[in-house]
Amino acid sequence: MDKRQTILAATMKLFGQKGFEGTSVREIAAEAEVNPAMISYYFGSKEKLFENLVEQRAAFLKGVFAEVVKNPTLSHIEKLYIMIDSYVDRIFLSPQFHHLLHRELSMERRPQMKDAIAEILLRNFVSVKKMIQDGIESGEFKKVDTELTIASIVGTISYLLSSEVMCRKMLQKNKDFNPYQSRKLKERVGEYLKELMRSHLLIK
């Protein structure tokens, strides 16, 4: 197996759980079952390792929204449904990576990294925004605050999944309920957001 990938996987796990400064290079090495020196050898430094991780994961989340926007056979609300499902899938797929990005964003260390992350998170922002504005111009949607509407979509998912403890308490679930792996919850969030957006956007 590829040792670089093994290290990146261990890094993802530990940075996700304990954050960048909360994780030591030695911990990562132990998790990946490699010698600590291998991390410097392959990545140069802990910080470069972080950059590599974000880069790799970001490439994974390539934006496919641009195509959806252009599709002429779909109504605007149908396009939005696709985007909602896409967001829900994405965050449920790797909530820890999502946390990692937002944790980094909310801190005042490594400003260049913050810029890169904002770039990644907003990659699809433009497409969604354009789509909603098209919907408004076409008369299908009400004249809403476009930017904040997007914040509501992503923010709802993000807040709900901000931690397993929090999610369980909010939804009054018992301890063995695993929010991140619950398909039921995922569907519930998707359906809720679509209903929210219907009443928010569609002209009665």
Next chain:
Amino acid sequence: MDKRQTILAATMKLFGQKGFEGTSVREIAAEAEVNPAMISYYFGSKEKLFENLVEQRAAFLKGVFAEVVKNPTLSHIEKLYIMIDSYVDRIFLSPQFHHLLHRELSMERRPQMKDAIAEILLRNFVSVKKMIQDGIESGEFKKVDTELTIASIVGTISYLLSSEVMCRKMLQKNKDFNPYQSRKLKERVGEYLKELMRSHLLIK
């Protein structure tokens, strides 16, 4: 002046900016202009210092929602308006503390601290939930997903303010725009959320 308070203020600033593990005791001491040993002297340890900080701030954010719910002269949507304004005020007042709490929540260190934080954040959750449910039973509100509705309110604000960089990029503002201190933005978020909740909750 009270040295304990000086240290707590410095801690708030630095933990907010760089996180718990990202801030050293010596940095805090320098910021507060005290000897590093004073932190152990007054608080015992860095972790206890953190607990003291959260405790102090949490007391500051005491829940006043219970009274609002009982008030018979207000309609349910009016009660919700008050709660929305309260949330907006709260997060805009000290976004860095808000970040600090959520950062800690999203990490798997110090589980007891996580429980305490979830407790604080959900302190008003029950009141809001009850209020929405009352609104549904009285026929004023549609039968919505109560828990996720609350997640939308808090999540929207939280996501928008997740970082100054992010906020500026989302709203396409220039570099000298300070989101956290913009009264205009605060009002915009409040108005947006009220409109969102009107269309989401009120029966046409």
Next chain:
DNA sequence: ACCCTAATTAAACGTTTGTTTAATTTCAAA
């Protein structure tokens, strides 16, 4: 079988970490 480069290792590097120690200063009560 030889060679060379890449991979891997244990050990050590110099810093920085949170915390403690032991000595000193401060200052109000006696």
Next chain:
DNA sequence: TTTGAAATTAAACAAACGTTTAATTAGGGT
């Protein structure tokens, strides 16, 4: 003025940190 507890300090502590070094191993190309 003396006394004693609280406050404050500089220095030192051991442990952990990210990283480097220097030596060794591995393995395909010639």
